[in-house]
Every structure is written in C-alpha cells, then in structure tokens.
Amino acid sequence: MTSELLSLTAAQAAERTRAGDLDPRELWDLYRERAGADDLGAYLWLPDDAPEMDASGPLGGVPLAVKDLFCVEDVPSTSGSRILEGYRPPYTATSVRKLVDAGAPMLGKTNMDEFAMGSSNENSGYGPVKNPWDESRVPGGSSGGSAAAVAAGLAPWAIGTDTGGSIRQPAALCGIVGLKPTYGAVSRYGMIAFASSLDQCGPLTRDVTDAALLFGQMTGRDPCDSTSLDYPADPRLPSAERLDGLRFGVPKELLDTEGIEPGVRAVFDTTVKRIEELGATVEEIALPHSGHGLAAYYVLAPAEASANLARYDGVRFGIRAEAPDLLSMYEETRAQGFGDEVKRRIMLGTYALSSGYYDAYYGQAQKVRTKIADDFRAAFERVDLIVTPTSPTTAFPLGARTGDPLAMYLSDVLAVPMSLAGIPAISIPGGLADGLPVGVQLAGPAFSEFEICDAAYALERAIGFGDLPWK
C-alpha cells in the first residue's frame, strides 16, 4: 500500500483525494514520516503537527515542500543563511499562501544554497544536500533541497525559485521536472530576494502534469508586488500526444558552449530526434548574444543582491555580532552571518555599482540584456519553442567545484539567457548518462507556460523516463 501511494504523482493523488478515494491525512502521514527520516539533508524544518486537511481544493490536500527562501508566518525562514538564524517572519509569501489555500499544506522547508546563490547546494549555511541518485554527488542548486526531496520521494512536489537556473538545473541533476515561469507571472512577495529583476518561483515535480497543476495555482497579479501581472490564460493540464506543426529551434551558440559533456550531448541529440518523430520540425537558430549572458548575469544579479542583502545588518532581525561600535557591529555581523559565496557576490555587485565602474559593468550588462531579449524575440518569430540541454553536465561530485567559483557559475550557462529575457522554460528528464539524469530545457515566449507544458508532456511520454532512484 505504502509503495503504491508513493508511486502516485501529485496530480494522481489529488484526483483520488478529491474523489474521496484517498484520505489526504494518509498522504500527509506517509510523506511526513519519509521527510522525517531524510538523510539527504533536504529539509531544514518540519512541522510537529499535521495541519487541517482539506481535499476539496484543486490541489487536493497533497503536501508541498517549500524552499526555505519563502517567508512563512512564524515558521523559521532563513534562505539557507546563518544570518537569518532564528528568524520567524511575521507574514507569509503570496505564492505559498495561494498554494496552501488551493489545498497544498506545507510539508516542510527545504535546504538551499544560501540566498539562492549557488548551483550545487554546497553553499547552504546548514550543510549540503546529497543527490538521491548518487549520494556522493550534488543535487544542483540553488533549489537543491526541493529537487532532492521530490526525486527521493520525500515530498510529492515542491516549489523553488529560479534566478539564473536555480529550479531548472537541480531538476535536471535530480531527474525531475522544474518550471521557471515568465517574470511577473507569479508574485515575488515573501520570496527572500536575491536578484529582484530575475527572481521567479515555480514548481519542482515528478512530471509535467504536476508542474502544470501546481503552476496554475500560483499565478496572478498580487497588489503587494508591483511587477506581477494577471496571467493571460486559464490554467489547464497538458494533454498533447504529438508535436505536429510545431517548430523547434536549437540555438547554435548555446550548443557550442564549451564543457557540454558527451553524455549530455548524446541524450540531447536523442531528444531532438524524438521531437522530430513526434511531428515537429527542428532547425538551428541564432541567439547571437547569448554567449554573453553569463557575464551580464554575473554583473546584474550580484549588483541587485548587494543591495537586497544590505538589510541584514543586525538591527531588526536575524543575528548580531557583539561589537563595541556601530561600524564593527555591521562588519562583524555580516562577516559572521554570510558564507563565502554570498560575500563574493556582494563584493562583485558592490564593485560593479561603485563609482567609476557603473557604466562599464552594470550599464553594459543592462544593454547585453536588451540584446539577449531581442535575440529571443527574433527567434520566436521563426520557431515556437527553443530546446537546449538544461545543464552542460550531470550531477558532479560534492566538493568538485567549490574551489573554483567560475567553474560553478558555468553550470548555469544554458539557463541564464532565459532568465535575463524573463521568458519561461521547463527542464524535463531526457534520459540517463552514466546512470545520472540529464535534463532537457524547453523555452518559449512570455506567458507560454501551458504551451511549453503541452510540448513537454508529449515529449515526456515519448521519452518514457519513469525512473526515480527509490523505485
């Protein structure tokens, strides 16, 4: 019975609870127990008591793992940072509130790279997360806890955030589905900010249907977020079986990226063949400026972060280092509270904004961003969707890149251009390379999430990737 329950996707489970065939409390108990036995380091916090269970909402009472970056009232919310140790927000993030209201009770808070800065989850202030496919390897990041929890069956589904790949890359490395929505589609209110013009939250799920179901309940204009918009389409679940008439583009520049592993390449090539078999055309397209995406990203995101993280000053919340005067209180608190990668990004961002450097770094990066968005716009005149590998590599060993920040940053080179353009992209498992999952990324124009999910759904069925490490 337990393994049968466990094998249900969230959508399947929700269908049963809503029909009265399954007590949502049973689901809760199963997952709460598994989460409690977590030995991957996926969770940072779990509730002691079960919430009120209600299966009547669209999400059917199926419990949800929530990245620690989301503020939840009176629940520890640290964004993976020691500087927020003990912080219990006085309010709840809009996206979490919407999902809870739609019937997904919060199962726990998941581990993450500190302030979402990282691609391996090794930058967490509370210890790394292990990849359930191979516990000597990273789960990816920054939503590594959410991805590992879903892949390991420690949660039916989860939400994470993606600033430059932080949903898609860990989803790829853990063999699950991750959707980064259009910027503005989902409220950012209550998401502990990393880079405000790029941050978006989205689902990490076992399959595309679950992703579409969860995403459909997250969208909408929030009066608390000036940058959020009314979603222009009604939520729907994917049902396409073929890709007839669709045009797919493979961006030459991104596929020429140095460091794409042969195993990743092979899975990608097979996937492209499948796309054609399903009736779509695939052509090479140009995104001429995408090669500069990572550089622009590593100016813009740290710059915004340097301001967003300035509020951690030991005055109103979080930790404070004892110090004799104000200046040393600030400097000591931040020196003790932030990890190395966060310090690096704050330094980088502060430098890029500082007097005399703004035009060359920040100004130039904003212009590169314009060109990248233009490139995508032009590409979507020719094709409906763009397909790339999600990450150049499969899950790498813990510790392999911690000494080389730039090598770590390159892990997101294929994910960052979409973030800069603010367009939606999904990562789905394309197959295995040396026993490790490889993700395939599908990107579309703004607000094309449901079209992307349709195509991803057809592809998912054709690929038939049903593997999860515990199965």
Place this chain on the structure above:
Amino acid sequence: MGRTLFCGAVIDREQVNHVARLARLRLTDEQAEQMAAELSKVLDHIEKMGELDLADVAPTSHVVELENVLREDEARPSWPRDRMLAEAPDADAEGFRVPSPGS
C-alpha cells in the same frame, strides 16, 4: 566603453578592501587576498562583454512592460510592536537598540 575600461579587469587588494568597507564586510588579510584572486578571475570572464559595441542600445532594467502600478492611499493596520521587536537581536520595550553612530 569598451576594451580600455576593462583592460586588466583585475581587482587588487586595496580595491577589495575599499569595496568590503562599502559593503560592510570585514575580511581578514587572507580573505582579502583570496577574494582579489577569485574576483579577478570572474571579472576576467565578465570583461568579454566589453567586446560588444552597444553604444546605441537602450539598457533593460526590467523585462515587464508595466507602468504606474500604484496603490490607493488607504491605511492598513500596522503590525503589533511586540511582534516586530521579538525578531530584533537587541531591543528595549519600545524600540530597536543599536550602538550609537559615532560613539
């Protein structure tokens, strides 16, 4: 713009210390040394952006094309003081305590 500004986009320890002060981060000498090396490597990669001639390109600070998103001037209850002070590392009954500036 362009190459000249980026030429040798290497950040030295003195600059690292200046930036660390702006960002209120205390770095040990050793950390500053390491930071200088790591940032230089990253800046070296970023430098490639300078190759593009984008003089006539408008900067993008936002991908959403929204304007005038405003709220009505209507009061909402403030939060209870005790709840907010409970999060503070150091507070008295009425406010957030800090070492006095300049002392």
Place this chain on the structure above:
Amino acid sequence: MEVASARQYEPVIGLEIHVQLATDTKMFCGCELSFGLDPNTRTCPVCLGHPGVLPVPNRRAIEFGLMIGLALGCEIAPRSIFHRKNYFYPDNPKAFQISQYDVPLCSGGELAGVRVHRAHLEEDAAKLVHAGESGRIHGAEASVVDFNRAGTPLVEIVTEPDIHSAAEAAEWARLLRETLRALGVSDVNMDEGSLRVDGNVSIRPAGEATLGVKTELKNMNSFRFLERGLDAEIARQEGILREGGQVEQETLHFDNRTGALSSLRSKEEAHDYRYFPEPDLVPIAPTEAMIEMARAAIPELPLARAERFERDHDLPADSARLLAFRGEQGDFFEAALAVSPSDPRTLANYVVNDVPPGSAATPEAVAKLVDLIGAGTVSRGAAKEVLEVLAAEGGDPEQIVADRGLGAAGGDELGAIVDQAIAENAGAVEKIREGKDQAIGAIVGAVMRQTKGRADGGEVQKLIRERIGA
C-alpha cells in the same frame, strides 16, 4: 593692485527642501503616518525592510508630487523611475533609500525668480533616539531606532543657486512654504520636521561669474534660524577668504541654541551611494489624465494671489504679499471684501495689522466697521479702538460704538469743543493768521484729545478755519 580685504563678496545660495507629504499612509506601505505616537507603533514588514517584502507606491504621493511640480512650473518627466541609494545607517531599514536619481518626476521650474532644478519623490528615514545623553550623536553609547517615520513620503525640491542673501533665502523659503500649504500637500511644519530646509552656500568676489567652493548647511528648523545659519556661514567663508584661506567642501551642522557651526564630516570613506534602478518598481509615466487631475487640484497660489490683490484691489505690494503669503489672512480679507468692497486698502490694513489670525473678529464685523468709517459714523481714530474690542471679544461694531460712545463727534457738540480749543490756543490762532498754517495742528490736537479721537480730522480743520476766518 586691489587689496584683498577690501573686496566685496557676493553670497551664492541654493536651497534643498524636504517636504513630508500629508498623505494618509507611507510611501510604499499601508502604515498610517503619525507624529508623536509611541515609538514603533506604525510599522510593518515593508517599512521595517523585512526579508521578502516589496514596495508599492502610494498613488496620492505621486499626485502630490505632480501638484508640487506643476505649481513650481516644472516639466513633468514622461517616464521617471526610482533608484536605490545605498548606504548603511540604523535609520535606513533596507540599507538603501528608494529615491529618484537621473530622471526625477519634475525638473526645471521657477518660483519668484528662483529657478527650481528638480523635485523628486523619495522616502523618509526612521528616527534615531539617543538613549542616555540628550543632544548630538556623540557621547551617547546606545541609541534606539523608532521606525514610525520610516517610509514617510517626501518630495525633495532643489533650487538653482539663484539666491544672494540669507534674508532672501528665508523670504523665498517662506513663500515656498505658503505655496505648499496652499496646495494642501504637506503640514509644512518646520518644528515637527515636515518641512526641512538645507542650504548650499558659497561666496565669490562681487562681479565674478565662477562659483566658489560650497558648503552644505543642515538642521535649521525655523526661518529665523535659516537666516541666522546662512549669515553665520557667509561670514565664516568671508573670514577664511579674507585671510587668504580656502573654503573646504563639507557639511555643517547649525546649532540653534549657540548659533555655532560644526562639521559633520565623518572619518569613513567618501559616500558612494551606488545608485541603480530599483528593480522592484516599474516606471511612473504620468498620463494626461493624471496630470490634468493634479492641475485641477491646484488652487490659486500665493504669488498669483498677491498679484491679483495688487491689481484688482489696488493694494500696495507689501500688504498684497503679506495677505497672500499668509493664506488665512488672505481668506479673511477676501471674505470681508465680499461684504464691503468700497475701501480695500483700509480693509487690508486692518487685516494685516489689527486682527491677527485666531482673533475673535469676524470678516463681517471688520467689513461693517469699514462701512461705518465710509459713512462718517466712526472716525479712523475711534475705529482702532473698535478693532481692539473686536479682536479681543468679537461682537458687532455698531453695538461697540454705541456702548462705548465712540460715535463720531459732530454738530453742536463738536462746535463747542472747537470753540473751546480756539479760546485755549490763542497763540496758535495768531500764528495761523500770520500765515504759519501748520500751527493749526495744535488746535486740531486739542480737539482730538477732547473727543478721544472720535472726530474726523478734516471736519475739525474745516470748522477751525471757518471760525477764525483763515
């Protein structure tokens, strides 16, 4: 060769004015504005800068910003954006202030000959209350932050350096305050900090075009202190230059009690605010409708009102400005004028000098008094006494005149008094007959003393001349 010490210097002054807007709520959150409430009772996650919060601008604050810009003759930017101004200080909850930088909402205006460089929107800081010692920051060990004020909407108005004396600066700042008061966009109370004026001062040898090194003067919380502070700084700079020294660019704090200036320069690094566009906010692009609405909400402003008083009611420029720049008195004047339009000058004179704001007199009563003068029922001298009673107790001027016997002396009563005065001033009568006409003053004076000012001066002179045949 010119001797340095004989040089005349010309002060060059620009003002920076922070105006707290009189909205109901803060700039970016729904907390109510407050003054004098218990510390930290008007806060929320947004104005405390908690993790994950986002700002949403207050529509009325934008409208007030537009009204101020339009009233100052500024151009409204078709698309202005907010920036983050980064600096660490305990009164700055997010460690950045949301302000405007290269594209302010309003720019390039003018008020009474002083050009307005820009007017932009921003948010106010919290208040740092120094535990322990009172007074300045130095010396106290711990401080307590009160975030009630944090996030209050501000408009910062920056003038061009078009002002050339401290008195002129104070006068202009007064006009600005009245203009803002007329707009209804702020309480403009300098004591409470809803209007804060900083001055940028430099001096240069008279006749030279290049500007000297400027200093910034802060903490002048009344117009009197503004004038005194600027004068003190001008004198200080003159002293330095006369001794062959150089003025250093710095920020100075004016001590209202001692009148002393002290440097606020910190030992820390020069400010590098690292401005960049606030990614949590979208541009403000005022629509025609928004601008028209703001324009329609602008009442007649003090400067225009003064001109109208001068033009339509033939008031001297001084009284016209006095009335127009003190809105309440201007309103009083106009209300009285509606009742008695015959003699605006006398009316204006009374409103300016004799019925201070808050007195018991009503515009109708003062108007009626002016009518009584016009009809010859009350002399101008006696009217002053009626005004005193009106100001102190209110009431009806006719009744006051009757009760106190202040009616104009005339007829047989006045004739008898004049006869008596002539008899008692034979010397003066002699002189008048010799042609020394001004000697009549002594006799008129005697009559006025006797009638306690109730007689009309012209009438008395006429009677005297008739009687002595001069």
